[in-house]
Amino acid sequence: MNGSVAGVPIPGSAMARAAAEFAITAAPQILYRHSMRVFLFAALIGQRRELAYDLELLYVTALFHDIGLTEPYRNSQRRFEVDGADAVHSFLSGYGALGDDIAEAWRAIALHTTFGIQAGMPPLTALIAAGVETDLLGLHFDEVDRTTRDSVLSAFPRGTGFKGLIIEALAQGMKHRPATTFGTVNADVLDRCDPDYRRKNFCGLILGSAWDD
Template identity: 50%
Template sequence: MPIIIAGVKIPDSSMAKAATELVRDTETDLLYHHSRRVFLFGALTGDRKGLSYDAELLYIGAMFHDMGLMDSHASETERFEVDGANAAREFLSAYDISERDVDDVWDSIALHTTPGIPQYKRPTVALVTAGVEMDVLGIGYDDFTDEQREEVCACHPRGLKFKHGILSSFCMGTIRKPETTFGNVKADVLSKMDPTYRRVDFADLILQSMWES
């Protein structure tokens, strides 16, 4: 695997290498390659926008952002994004990382499926979501050159069925705790893929609350 992909240097510190090994051993091939693409697209976005960001923190956020989809890191009650954020926090506790930087990594993972907020946060948070949105939704697709997209995907292939594969991953990571999809985009995933799922309606919660008026 090349050290530099599409002009972006992959972090190679002991912490970054340990994160890569952990994610490679824990996640599916689809999620591992997706996570690396998220880092690369996030870094390219930061470079294009002239943002000053910590590549290692961005890398950890990108690599752990879907860790909560895996059974080994999934809680019974938390959103998978929170599970992934907690896994990253635990991992970072073994290294000399400031609490503010740990919080940024945590937020970058916990907020990556909450549109409209991350872009106003510090670069680690904003760029993890930018990378996710590019790789999953194609947001900002034309902001990258053909060469950048092709090199990223040559090193970390999407495969022919990535769109369906990522939806299946989201589904399997949430189907056992459907209550965690309330108020976030995973409700759309279960609505499409689980015939037994019933979406909680926010307006109904207000109207059916214990208050008389």
């Protein structure tokens, strides 16, 4: 995709085009459009906060942030965030990205479901989290006004029933690895979607540990 959406330029370098082609091919439309909205909301929030960030790196990271939920990872037993983080690491390394940029993209994806800690981190990690929070939780509407949000949705629609469908898409990517949801909001997804799911309990793990006290 060329041009801009809501005043945000869509990166058009060879690396950006390759990332977009990969995401379009690998991810179902609901995840691809979500990823594009995450990028746009993140960029808009970054502009409003006057943060220094690399637009192309933000774009690639947003496109990869949910890749770990897709079909190639349906046998993985790792957290889907880590699968996505490793995927972006390999992709950026193949394009000769700087080590610090690769590390920050990895961290942004690995932490994007661990809400509450990203705001104090470097801009890329903070903005990916803010983009996710905006698209999924309806946060940051004070930083992205209604007209701007409508422009984003016109380019990348949520579609009818998005709220329920995105929960189902998340569940599909995690139902084969329920243990990986411990300690994150992902446990809520399987608790809702999988009748056989049983949460791990942190207190129970402490009380049942091998210590004799």
